[in-house]
Amino acid sequence: xxxxxxSKNNIKIRLTEERWFHISESHDDLAGHTxxxxxxxxxxxxIVKGTEDEVIACRKYxxxxxxxxxxxxxxxxxxxxxxxxxxxxxLLKRGILWKKK
Numbered sequence: 001x002x003x004x005x006x007s008k009n010n011i012k013i014r015l016t017e018e019r020w021f022h023i024s025e026s027h028d029d030l031a032g033h034t035x036x037x038x039x040x041x042x043x044x045x046x047i048v049k050g051t052e053d054e055v056i057a058c059r060k061y062x063x064x065x066x067x068x069x070x071x072x073x074x075x076x077x078x079x080x081x082x083x084x085x086x087x088x089x090x091l092l093k094r095g096i097l098w099k100k101k
Contacts, residue, residue: 002034005041007055008098013041013070013077027083036061037082040068047098048091054080055097058088067091 002015015038024031036059044057050069057068061084068082085091 003038005038007041007070007072007077008044008047009072011072011075011077013072013079015079019079023082026081029084030082033066036066037068037079040066040082041070044098045100046092046096049095049097056091056094058091
């Protein structure tokens with residue numbers, strides 16, 4: 001286990017070694033940003049609908065956004081993937097579930 005973040009629904013979201021390996025291999029610009037991926041879940045700027053039952057957290061990081069995609073179940077959840085992006089408009093069109101005030 002790499003770490004746990006509490007989602008806005010107060011669900012514990014796990015980031016496992018297996019998922020972090022997948023994330024850092026697929027998105028090498030996220031290497032060294034483990035804390036930021038978890039922070040994105042705990043303190044997002046936006047939470048957006050995913051495809052199916054996943055949730056997408058978006059948090060501003062410099063001139064781009066960290067995107068953390070995860071699943072929530074009744075008592076716990078897990079990170080699926082994460083990446084950096086500069087383009088947020090297309091994601092927000094999916095439907096904003098929560099927005100920072």
